[in-house]
Amino acid sequence: MDRYEVIVVGAGPSGLSAAIEAAKRGLNVIVFDENDKPGGQLFKQIHKFFGSKEHHAKIRGFHIGEELLAEAAEVGVEVVLGATVIGLYSDKEVSVRIGEEIKHYKGDTVIVATGAAENMVTFPGWTLPGVIGAGAAQTMMNIHGIQPGKKILMLGSGNVGLVVSFQLLQAGCEVVALVDAAPKIGGYGVHAAKVARCGVPFYLSHTIKEAHGTDQLTGVTINEVDEKFRPIEGTEKYFEVDTICMAVGLSPMSQLLKMAGCEMEDNPKRGGQVPIVDEYGETSVSGVFAAGDVSGIEEASSAMIEGKMAGVCVCGYLGYITDEEKDAELLKLEKDLESLRQGMFAPKNRGKLIEKTEEGIDISMNLLKKGYVADDEIERFPGVVHKVGVHPVMECTQNIPCNPCQDACSKGCISIGNNITCLPFIKEDSNCINCGMCVASCSGQAIFLVDEDCGDGTATVTLPYEFLPLPEVGDKGYGLSRNGEKICDAEIVSVKSVKAFDHTNLVTMKVPKEYAMKARFFKCS
Amino acid sequence: MENKNKADVVVVGGGIIGCATAYYLSKRGKSVIVLEASENIGNGGSSRNGGGVRQSGRDPRELPLAMYGIKELWPELSKELGVDCEYHKDGNLRLGKNEKHKEILQGLTDRAVACGLDVRMIDADEIKEINPYLSDEVTCASWCPTDGHANPMVTTLAFYKKAREQGVRFITGEKVTRLRKIKGKLREVYTEENLYEGDYVVVAAGYESREILETVGVDVPMHQELCECLVTEAEPHMFDQMLGTAEADFYGHQSDHGSFVFGGMSGLELNNKNTGPKNSPSNASITSPCICRGIMKYFPALANAKIVRTWAGYLDICQDGVPVLGFVNEVPGLVVACAFSGHGFGIAPAVGEQLARLIIDGATTVDISGLRYGRFKAKI
């Protein structure tokens, strides 16, 4: 039987990160993935990631996937695709289906990085064709280039629901509503704001009562729920839709670990059935590690760090590095992980209603309930200032570990202060040169360049734009408010697309000057 | 104060034998408590077998029980328990491909015929008539038209359900640690936390019966082998017979649901390691591939059927291959029902019904004397 020092199951962000750490220290590593393409969910992620440089911030997910693959190849990781691990047995043996055959492998260590599967919720009609997972919708759009539907209702306001809603809009679908039974939006406010300013209505404290259709989905009825999630009669709303996307959480795909005899627990905070692991991912079976979503649902950035940790641990386990070296590496990685797990959305804050930012500013309740910051709320945030001439307006209102804006400005206009989760602010006596790098670098698309008074009764607003076709200079249309309503006439005066922006185009529109702080999106007439 | 942990009969083991015995006892008015060590009813071999309800191939000592069950109990069982146990009485084919196989099958057939069972050897043509899907290499078989199969998981739970309705108290997660005689008669059953009392104690706890029985100085000579079964996705209906082979490459049937359920061996069963969680033995990587090859040798038509799941379970194999059943003279009040050696499911209703008679009437109506505890002797 072929034996490897490290067998990694899953070539997603954590599996590849683990394999790289081990292979670069000389271990022989094999990675199996059942898909025909490596990268796990990364290649579906067309949005820019949050975090700091170490976390691949402002890089789009699929580019991170490409970087990981290149690195894996460079250090000699053997990645076998179309290879389904059908069993994990005692003595760290895996059985793998490759093509029309089964092959058994032994590992001195095994790292299970199998990720997660989408949850479903039930309502009458949930089994109708047209009711799909948000991840499935993402695969259809971003891998296969197919629209999942024309008119879509999204259930779930976590980051997956928000990000996929935006991508559906990018793919040319109509998102008729974003619905969540929770009373407040679960994902990042900036993700919600991107969707809201395109005009998608948010229905919080609502759930699906029934999906309609006989052979396929034709419509959906939602209703409001009370604080105990009981439906409130008389609040029904009907939407004609051909697709419902469910983004109602993920469950770890931990079956292989259970099969291998690892001690498991049902931990709602980690998303369900997970292996009991130490802080670096080792399970109760010596030499078997778990990394990424399989040991607790988080996101790709933390999955990559967990993968690295498991990779470093197997190097220690097999004597390739000393305990001191291992501890030093792990300490660094722990710090990276710790910095990601900060802020309002940290795992420890899940389910809590946070009413103030770290700076002591009241959180926008409108953002949490409707998906956008109200005009009378926006002025209280430090990134929103009034100046003469073009200057950045940073509508970043929640403490998220993210800092690319700070590095983006070559003039040093932007600072986020001491902590990576702090809200960005404009430094005194800074001098904006209207280069647009901050706008393009903000993963949340929350930075705008505004000239509040052009001297002729108009103002210009430069906004990030990731839709096709791009407007052209001279195009006339409307300025849209933060909730997507047409509030004024607008004309495009500049469209910039340079390589450094990485496909976040900068569209500048001219609007009446009283709308300088209100118009945040453009729609052609 | 009345002890609520007291009943006419305490049954140790919530498998199909325990559930069936409890059902037939309660049907005749006895109060029964069933103690199951695991968290599930039917956790052991009861839910981990191929579902055979056979007479053919059985040792003459247990054949009367098998014949009685098939004649008297199985036909009406689903109706009686109110759950479809998926019982089929469509015959058993035991297949062979060569002269050596034919000899084995002939021997089994001769012994069964001597006991009055309708079983005979058939040739390739007749085999094809009964089951046209078999490989052309199959040249001989024994055929017992009154054999069949049922769904073991559902049958076990059906006995449980009905017994529970009749007032039997089932307690799961209750591991028996010790039996105790009081004034010359077995009466007390201790678990980790509790004490139960019964006028009779039935020990039907599979292999674990051995250590429980040891506490009253009774030892059943048996060992365990870790075997496996597999199940396919639902396939169009092909046949209704139970199948086996002369060399025991595999055994199984097609269920009402359409899936094929097959069991088999890799040959390493005596020493298969179990690293699974408690109460759920682990599979070995090489067993199910071996079973697949065994099936395809006889059933090439199933090559594309998809396996959706495999499972492992212990056979509790008695020294002489048949169960230990009935009273133990040295320990009045004790009823033993264990060491079913991998073929207990088909006779379970008969065992339960006969043990109820033994306890209530003092005697069985089927001769089980060949299965008594005191039968083990040195070979010379």
Add this chain to the structure above:
Amino acid sequence: MSVIDRSVDIGGFVPQPDDDMLICRCEEITKGEIRKAVHAGMWTMTEIRRYLRTGMGLCQGQTCSRLVKGIVARELGVSPAELEPATARSPMRPTEMKVLGKEVS
């Protein structure tokens, strides 16, 4: 593992309007069937799947096991986390007999 007396009263089966809703799509098992099985004494995930076949189909419970668990837990009045999920078994993906039977070294 705790000691559980299966004769404890959990109340009778009360019909609900959505009892005919499919929960296990592979085996077409409804919410009502699952709830009735609990009242018939099937109190563990393992018993439920053996009795009804929930999670025994092609997806092996990937979609429904969480849903079934929620329904069983609600019926028993316990937290879903208290219910041990059914065992994981190979093959992790449905595998043709000819493939599983073809081991190469």
